[in-house]
Amino acid sequence: MSISSISGTSSTSYSSSTNDTSSLEKQLAKLQAELKTENASKDDASTKEKKVAQLEQQIQLISAQITQRSSNTSQSSAVDTTKKDTNNITNSNTQKAKGTISASGGIDILV
Numbered sequence: 695m696s697i698s699s700i701s702g703t704s705s706t707s708y709s710s711s712t713n714d715t716s717s718l719e720k721q722l723a724k725l726q727a728e729l730k731t732e733n734a735s736k737d738d739a740s741t742k743e744k745k746v747a748q749l750e751q752q753i754q755l756i757s758a759q760i761t762q763r764s765s766n767t768s769q770s771s772a773v774d775t776t777k778k779d780t781n782n783i784t785n786s787n788t789q790k791a792k793g794t795i796s797a798s799g800g801i802d803i804l805v
Contacts, residue, residue: 715763722756
């Protein structure tokens with residue numbers, strides 16, 4: 695029976711404060727690589743189980759952050775489009791029309 699310390703687990707810190715999903719995707723890829731390495735390692739079952747659980751938890755967290763940020767970006771784009779459409783409607787509604795009465799009694803409206 696082999697006994698090894700868990701203090702040797704990966705202590706890589708991953709920042710969740712960035713708004714950039716590409717950096718989160720890089721972190722996710724790195725964690726997935728670490729998980730693959732750990733699954734292939736020759737650590738004893740208990741140590742391996744704890745390391746794998748920790749890595750899987752971090753992977754879930756990063757995946758959730760990517761999903762959330764992607765969703766926030768989509769919602770932000772939709773709001774921007776709505777604002778642009780509203781501005782276009784406002785601009786088109788503020789045009790003034792000029793009306794004149796022709797010599798024959800007809801009404802000419804110029805926009």
